[in-house]
Amino acid sequence: MKNILKLSCLVFLFVAGSCGITDLEENLENPNEVGVGNLDVNLLMNKIQLDFGDFVAEANVPSMELSRMVAMTGGDVYERAYQPQTHNDIWNRAYQDVLIQIETLLSRTDGTGLTVHSGSARVLKAYVMLTLVDLFNDVPYSQALQGSLGAEGFNPGTDSGQSIYAAAITILDEAIALLGQTATGSLSRDIYFGGSAAKWAALANTLKLKAYLNLRLTDAGAKAKIEELLGKDLVDTDAEEFTYKYATSDVPARSRHPLYRQMYQPGTGGNADGYLSNYYMLVSYKQKGVEDPRWRYYFYRQVGSIATALADEPESIPCIISPRPSHYGPNQAWCAFDPGFFGRDHGNNDGIPPDGRALTCFGVYPAGGRVDVNLDDPIYQGLAIQGQGANGAGIEPIWMAGYTEFLKAEAALTLGTTGDAKALMLSGVNKSIARVRAFGAAKGQTVPAALEPSIMDYTDAVAALYDAAANDDERLGVIMKEYYIALWGNGIEAYNMYRRTSKPSDMQPTRAANPGNFVRSLIYPANYVNLNSSATQKNIAGVNKVFWDNNPDNFVY
Amino acid sequence: MxxxxxxxxxxxxxxxxxxxxxxxxxxxxxxxxxxxxxxxxxxxxxxxxxxxxxxxxxxxxxxxxxxxxxxxxxxxxxxxxxxxxxxxxxxxxxxxxxxxxxxxxxxxxxxxxxxxxxxxxxxxxxxxxxxxxxxxxxxxxxxxxxxxxxxxxxxxxxxxxxxxxxxxxxxxxxxxxxxxxxxxxxxxxxxxxxxxxxxxxxxxxxxxxxxxxxxxxxxxxxxxxxxxxxxxxxxxxxxxxxxxVNGRQDNYSQxxxxxxxxxxxxxxxxxxxxxxxxxxxxxxxxxxxxKQIILGAFGDVTLGYRNYLYLNVQGRNDWASTHEKEYRSLFYPGFSLSFIPTQAIEGLESKTLNFLKFRVGYGTSANFATPYRTRPYLTLSSNASVDNLGNVITLSLPGLLANPDLKPELQKELEFGLDLRMFSNRLGIDLSVYDRTAEDQIVGRTLDPSTGFDETTINAGTISNKGIELGLSITPVRLENLTWNLRANYTKNKSKVEKLPEGSKEILISGFTNLGNFAIEGQPYGVIQGTYAVRNGLDGRTGDLLITSNGDYKLSSEIDIIGDPNPDYMISGFSDFVLFKSLTISGQLDFVKGGDIYSFSAGALVGRGVAKELEDFNPELPVILPGILEETGEPNNIPQPASGVFFANTIIGGGPDDRGIFDGTRLRLRELSLTYTLPTRWLRNSFVENVTISAIGNNLWFRAYNTPKYSKVDPDRTAFGTSNGLGFDFLGGPSAKRYGVNLKVNF
Structure with missing residues (x-):
């Protein structure tokens, strides 16, 4: 009996063992993925740079709406337009796709002599942290990214925005020091600066300038710090600009600029999705009485006139028969306007009419679309179709050379730092116009000489406005209006600028008379508030200012 | 124009x-x-x-x-x-x-x-x-x-x-x-x-x-x-x-x-x-x-005393390859005891009391994790994107956090049962009362991305299910040529999340971060959380609905419990008539009480104005939502156009989620059938032994009383397939009636 038992167990084990059935220890590593021993810092850096570009694109979505570059259509009042789940993607991208990858990279490259890796990763980390604070105010920082500790790391608490700003500035200083050293190895691939440590350092200095300018309202020491930075190497030439550069591949779809993908869809056209802001288009077209030399690169009109749009599809522009809101000023943008500009107004959350064939689309700068060469032909119609224009090879204009000039102009005017505010402003305008035109030309999207407005006429008009300004507040308004136009495609800086200065002062109000408090900082995302037991949500109807914004409650609308 | x-x-x-x-x-x-x-x-x-x-x-x-x-x-x-x-x-x-x-x-x-x-x-x-x-x-x-x-x-x-x-x-x-x-x-x-x-x-x-x-x-x-x-x-x-001893290997490749x-x-x-x-x-x-492998060793013993007392004891130990060595092994025993008084006690069995049995049992079972949850890895993407410089290859930390301390889950159940037959088997009662506890249930826990990860696998504390199942069968009529059987089953189950692991106040089981099924300590498993229309009571959940200065419902900043998809109880009734031993007419009615459903079918049909309820509704007239104004406390008097109301204040347009929750109480005629067995004397000389024909109708009628009548929301057809989601209707296909004929021939 006992022998039979022993024998059968042995037979069993023999049979089972030969089928590999006793290998309990060998099925724990995932055979479908790469083992952790194969970590390559260059491939990890690729991930960081790629998803950083995506983070900027996603942060641009609510900020371009709030600064009236594109229309806010999620709701007619601010409470409804931004709900917690709207911001899930920004949060996920920032922490899970960028910041933890940066920490992993730094743990491998710090102290090894790969100083360009360590330095540039720190610059990107600082930008993400500064932007998260600019968007949300207090966010997790010192307790974040510790999920691998297990349950103690699952519920990170927030740090104050002020302490994160200070930490980010320290990180930028560390980066500058690292980038000044000689590296033992270079970046194998760098979409931003081609591996140049000097350009990364210029960017780091410029980000410090940007941070101190935001702090100028609350930090008395900001002026001295800004003055010190003016002597350093900043981003002031096109070669030093900080942009993510898209391409034209169908697969993966993220190769093309996201705004291009929305508006220039594949097929036979007429499927454009999303709305530019009528206010921004009015400001950029001819608000000063002279045409802006950049508007044909910024926008592409599918129709030459409202009449053409209505002839094509009578239901395409419903706002034409809606009453103009009584609280809009006489010169305020409202609804579509000729010659053929068709976007939406702030806070218009109506359903979508059949307007895909008439909407004004993004142009060649910065989304990589088409340049607008229609010379006032009222019956013109050209549908936006994927493949046209620069085919999506646009850029995220994260920091252009012109922006630095405007920051210097604002600092000179409000803080009295070195420089002449008017000259700096005009320098910024000229840099912006030159860059936009060069960008279009490089993509083969040029405007015929007959249609090009004179740059001189434009800058003269700007200078005249500045001279006619009665006081510093009006002068600041002129400078900020020019900065606003130069910032097309960058909602993050425009949103910061609007909250810091309340300029442009003629921003289009919401269509609804009582939209509630302006969103001074975004409501926390659902994947933070509902999955983290340390999180408390803000009052969705409250003012919710960022720490550096000590302006009055009704400062902006 | x-x-x-x-x-x-x-x-x-x-x-x-x-x-x-x-x-x-x-x-x-x-x-x-x-x-x-x-x-x-x-x-x-x-x-x-x-x-x-x-x-x-x-x-x-x-x-x-x-x-x-x-x-x-x-x-x-x-x-x-x-x-x-x-x-x-x-x-x-x-x-x-x-x-x-x-x-x-x-x-x-x-x-x-x-x-x-x-x-x-x-x-x-x-x-x-x-x-x-x-x-x-x-x-x-x-x-x-x-x-x-x-x-x-x-x-x-x-x-x-x-x-x-x-x-x-x-x-x-x-x-x-x-x-x-x-x-x-x-x-x-x-x-x-x-x-x-x-x-x-x-x-x-x-x-x-x-x-x-x-x-x-x-x-x-x-x-x-x-x-x-x-x-x-x-x-x-x-x-x-x-x-x-037992060994099992599962291999999948795709x-x-x-x-x-x-x-x-x-x-x-x-x-x-x-x-x-x-x-x-x-x-x-x-x-x-x-690939996963489970090895096991088991044994069980049953002792019988005379033929009225039985005891069974069993135990099994499994070793699974999907857990780390320290947590790999799990022992799960069980026992059951049954006692039949009608056999044991002289004279107890009679024409009145035909059969009586008591049983008590304690059983456990184990569940192991799916493979590759315990060790970290890197995600490779050989064409993550194409940018200005060309193809981008990336290698990075994945969103899934490995959990090396993952343990197997153990389910324990204690059950008391009673079987009773009386009055010459005309009355039967089957009663089962159970208390089931799942410990260390293996669930995927969605994480706040600021932890650096968006998901991990955890042992989710303790979840209990207590309930009762009562079956009643009655034969009111038993004659030579007519028999009438009635059966009814009553089921009541109450689930509760007893304890969640440290560091989790609530766990998202299924759905979206702002609307889905959650496991929350002290609540039934799978309650639905979402946004709600704020009311004027202290906690925002009781009192009159608040209306903003725009005329809309006030939307909550946070999510809260808005429904429980678990039914309160269920009753099924069956009735059979057998005539002349060859013709059977039978039917089944099901009643479910409670069980909330979040319905996009109702939301879309009513919100877009195509449901028959809105036949007499004039969309040109403005609508004033019921509630009191937030600012003044007076009854709402702000008119809104019909499209504004339906788009901003129902679930199809981003309104509060609690507007989309309906109670799922329903009655359904699940089956009606007519079966005829051919008389054997017709077939005596053929090689056919017997022939049965039946006509059957399934799901012939149902009514979910607390949902809009013409949207035909069917709470039994919900969205999530094989996952753990409950109570969501995302505009899947309608439920169907079936009519059929069945022919069975024995040779």
Missing amino acids: TGTIPVAYPNNVNDFFQTGNSLTTAFNAGVSGDIGSFNVSFGRTGEEGYIKNNDLTRYNFSIGGIANLTKKITFTGNFSYVKTDFKTPTVGAGLGSNSNGGPSVFANLFYVPRNIDLMGWPYQNPVTGAPVYYRNGGDITNPRWLLDNSRQGNYTDRFLSVMRVDYAVLNWLKLAYRIGIDNYNEDQEYWVNRGASGFPSTLTAFATGLYRTSSGRNSIYDHSIILSGGKNITNDIDFTANVG TGLESTNQVVFGLQEHRNFIDNNDRDLRGNNLNYRR
Whole structure:
């Protein structure tokens, strides 16, 4: 009996063992993925740079709406337009796709002599942290990214925005020091600066300038710090600009600029999705009485006139028969306007009419679309179709050379730092116009000489406005209006600028008379508030200012 | 500009559907004798659904037998082969305005305006093949186009076999070796021709045409050696016992490819597409493999005293390859005791009390994790994107956090049962009261991304399910030619999340971060959380609804519990009439009380104004929502246009989620059937033994009382498939009535 038992167990084990059935220890590593021993810092850096570009694109979505570059259509009042789940993607991208990858990279490259890796990763980390604070105010920082500790790391608490700003500035200083050293190895691939440590350092200095300018309202020491930075190497030439550069591949779809993908869809056209802001288009077209030399690169009109749009599809522009809101000023943008500009107004959350064939689309700068060469032909119609224009090879204009000039102009005017505010402003305008035109030309999207407005006429008009300004507040308004136009495609800086200065002062109000408090900082995302037991949500109807914004409650609308 | 007066096309949506049909044939033959027995069976099922291009065909063949090879050795084997082919136009989750992901036939069908002649107007461009629809912007794909131009298919071949050798060591002791094999190949396809529209900008690749195929192979091998025996120890006590070891291996491997950018319209071959990818549109890997092994040792003993007291004790220990060494082993025992007083006590059994049995049992079972949850890895993407410099290759930390301390889950159940037959078996009562606790349940926990990860696998604390199942059967009439049986089952289950692990106040089980099923300490498992319309009570949940200065409901900043999808109780009733021993009429009614449902069907149909409830509603008149003004506390007097109300204040337009919750109390006529058995004297001289014909109707009528009457929301048809989600209706297909005829012939 006992022998039979022993024998059968042995037979069993023999049979089972030969089928590999006793290998309990060998099925724990995932055979479908790469083992952790194969970590390559260059491939990890690729991930960081790629998803950083995506983070900027996603942060641009609510900020371009709030600064009236594109229309806010999620709701007619601010409470409804931004709900917690709207911001899930920004949060996920920032922490899970960028910041933890940066920490992993730094743990491998710090102290090894790969100083360009360590330095540039720190610059990107600082930008993400500064932007998260600019968007949300207090966010997790010192307790974040510790999920691998297990349950103690699952519920990170927030740090104050002020302490994160200070930490980010320290990180930028560390980066500058690292980038000044000689590296033992270079970046194998760098979409931003081609591996140049000097350009990364210029960017780091410029980000410090940007941070101190935001702090100028609350930090008395900001002026001295800004003055010190003016002597350093900043981003002031096109070669030093900080942009993510898209391409034209169908697969993966993220190769093309996201705004291009929305508006220039594949097929036979007429499927454009999303709305530019009528206010921004009015400001950029001819608000000063002279045409802006950049508007044909910024926008592409599918129709030459409202009449053409209505002839094509009578239901395409419903706002034409809606009453103009009584609280809009006489010169305020409202609804579509000729010659053929068709976007939406702030806070218009109506359903979508059949307007895909008439909407004004993004142009060649910065989304990589088409340049607008229609010379006032009222019956013109050209549908936006994927493949046209620069085919999506646009850029995220994260920091252009012109922006630095405007920051210097604002600092000179409000803080009295070195420089002449008017000259700096005009320098910024000229840099912006030159860059936009060069960008279009490089993509083969040029405007015929007959249609090009004179740059001189434009800058003269700007200078005249500045001279006619009665006081510093009006002068600041002129400078900020020019900065606003130069910032097309960058909602993050425009949103910061609007909250810091309340300029442009003629921003289009919401269509609804009582939209509630302006969103001074975004409501926390659902994947933070509902999955983290340390999180408390803000009052969705409250003012919710960022720490550096000590302006009055009704400062902006 | 000319004006037109809309003309209604009644039945424009109704005519989209067809009557489905189904035919099942089954054949079975067998022979038996001293040497053993053998049988063979064959079956075919063919079904066509209620929309075009939706059908299922299944074939099954099996043979089996027992062979007594010698006096001591017996061989048993059976082998089955099942072939299943299933296809349907693509179906996905709809939110009342297009679908959440890929194209879905039902997403935009139910709210087609009444003046659109859906079945009469053309739906496809004859030159390009693209869909044609009344929306000039091309932002909704014509559902009729999707019937012909989209497909989801599943083609499976499955082979199952169990073989067993029994050796009688002694006349009371037997040794057996058993092997089970379950092998299947599954081919899946998913395609959409080019030209569709209405997708979020991340999924526009669907518009260029998409074709995805995958081929998976799964095999399960299960070996056991069992020693079993039974003997009378004394005159009164007998025992039977089994002891054995078992090893099981599961292997799955899959290859797949997804192609986009269709060249020639209508051809579904990968070479007809420009771009091929080894991941799908959403980044999921189509090529992978999985292997897991579980080894076990088990034993059980049953002791019987006379024939009225039985005790069974069992235990099993498993070792699983999907957990780390320290946590790999789990022992799970059980016992049960039953006592039959009517056998034990003299004179207790009578015509009044026919049978009485008490039982108590304690059982445990184990569950192990799916593979590869305990060790970290890196995610490689060989073409993460293409930027200005070219192809981007990335290697990075994944969103899944490994949990090396993952333990197996243990379910424990304590049950008391009672079986009672009285009045010559005219009354029967079956009662079971249970208390089930699941400890360390293995769940995927979604994480706040600021932890650096978005998901991990954890042991989710303790969840209890306590309940009662009561079955009552009565035979009020028992005559020579008429019998009437009634049965009723009452089930009540109460689940509760007793304890969650440290660091989790609530866990998202299924759904979205702002609307889904959650496990929250102290609450029933799977409560639904979402936003709500704020009221004027202290906690915001009680009192009058608050209205903002715009005339809208005030939306909450945070989510809270808005519904419980678990039913309060369920009652099923069956009734059979048997006439002349050959004609049976039977019916089944089901009643479910409670069980909330979040319904997009109701939201879309009522919110968009096509449900019959709104027949007399005039959309030109402004609407004033019920509630009090937030600022003044006075009753609301702010008018809103009808479209503003429905878009901003119902769930299809981003209104508070609690507006979409309905109580799911429902009554359903589940089955009505008529069966006739041919009298045997008709068949006496033929080789046919008996013939039975029946006519059956299933799901003939239902009514969910607390949902809008004409939306026909069916709380039993909910969205989440095989996951743990409960109580969400995302505009899936309607539930169907079935009428059928069944013929059974025995030779």
